[in-house]
Amino acid sequence: MFIVLPAEPPWMAIGVPRLLFDSGFNPGPEIDPNQLAAFPSLHAATPALFAFFAYQRRQRAWMLFAAQTLLIAITVVYFGEHYVLDIIAGVTLAFFCVRMSSMVDVDMAARAVARKVKKSVDTLLERP
Numbered sequence: 835m836f837i838v839l840p841a842e843p844p845w846m847a848i849g850v851p852r853l854l855f856d857s858g859f860n861p862g863p864e865i866d867p868n869q870l871a872a873f874p875s876l877h878a879a880t881p882a883l884f885a886f887f888a889y890q891r892r893q894r895a896w897m898l899f900a901a902q903t904l905l906i907a908i909t910v911v912y913f914g915e916h917y918v919l920d921i922i923a924g925v926t927l928a929f930f931c932v933r934m935s936s937m938v939d940v941d942m943a944a945r946a947v948a949r950k951v952k953k954s955v956d957t958l959l960e961r962p
Contacts, residue, residue: 875921
């Protein structure tokens, strides 16, 4: 997505100060290699993905991941790394990934892999 639609984060686009970096915090020489990777926010998408999967499986951990998503969203907006729209797009992306994964027939995929493995093993065993 970043290659197709590069987006400047707020600190770059409108000059919002980067609180950690501008204050002298230096986590390393090459910590920010892709400065245009702002849309959608994978900071928000990753814990949201875990929250949606946990919710789908009726596990209580979804609340922890949802809280983490909210805290990360607030933090990255506050620090000027993402716009609110980036967060919404990231969470939406996570939701659609979970929905798409639920459409995959796991048994069918497992059978296809098993057939390929069996064919490979049979081929190896046939060799003199």
